[in-house]
Amino acid sequence: MNTVTATVRDDDGNTVTGRDDATVRFLDVRPTIEVEKTANPTSVPEPGGNVTFGVKVINPVGAAEPVEIVSLVDDVYGDLTELAGSCVLTPALLLAPGGIYSCSFTVFVGGQPDETKTDTIVGKVKDDEGNVAEDSATASVLITDVLPEVAVEKTADPTSVPRGVTLRRPSVWGSAGSTSARSPRPSRATSPRSMRTP
Numbered sequence: 001m002n003t004v005t006a007t008v009r010d011d012d013g014n015t016v017t018g019r020d021d022a023t024v025r026f027l028d029v030r031p032t033i034e035v036e037k038t039a040n041p042t043s044v045p046e047p048g049g050n051v052t053f054g055v056k057v058i059n060p061v062g063a064a065e066p067v068e069i070v071s072l073v074d075d076v077y078g079d080l081t082e083l084a085g086s087c088v089l090t091p092a093l094l095l096a097p098g099g100i101y102s103c104s105f106t107v108f109v110g111g112q113p114d115e116t117k118t119d120t121i122v123g124k125v126k127d128d129e130g131n132v133a134e135d136s137a138t139a140s141v142l143i144t145d146v147l148p149e150v151a152v153e154k155t156a157d158p159t160s161v162p163r164g165v166t167l168r169r170p171s172v173w174g175s176a177g178s179t180s181a182r183s184p185r186p187s188r189a190t191s192p193r194s195m196r197t198p
Helices: none
Strands: 002-009 015-024 036-039 043-045 050-057 066-075 100-110 116-128 132-144 165-167 186-188
Touching: 036 116, 050 066, 050 116, 050 132, 100 132
Parallel strands: 036 132, 043 132
Antiparallel strands: 002 015, 036 050, 043 050, 050 100, 066 116, 116 132, 165 186
16 A cells, blocks of 8 residues: 655645555466377377377466476376376476476377277466466377288198109098098109000
8 A cells, every 4th residue: 555645835825735545456366377298109009009198388478477386197197297207396396487397208008999099187286375277188099900910831742753753633532521632642654665555
């Protein structure tokens, strides 16, 4: 509160004094933040793979005052400060207006083919009056289908036969309901010299 006192005098030498005051109230400005989350890669082949998630907490340009990051919690992976990564909040992290805090963590993301896994992170901050602000962000990872593969090998036994010997195709024989294949066996071609004439 400020008070102003004024004194005036007329041409006869009479004086008059007056005073008044005015009060200016300072309003508390609530903090605001922005949270961003990214995934790298954004897809992994079934049944899953490691994904690195990036996190940003931003105290916007033009903010009234610095803020302290209170927590970073993911709805799937929990408190980020307890995961293997760079998300560490101790000692206290203060973000000046326009300041950005970045960190990352790597986890295994698994699921069924063509399934999209989405999780949400919530970041909280507070100002020096204890006012809390929060924001959230999501990131998604697609589990892609992997087509089956088959390998075919073929061998020959024997891999060579004498000249004049041919291999017969296997024949199928047996009673009804069961079959068996005879192994190919070599046969010697008939020579014209061994043929008898009547």
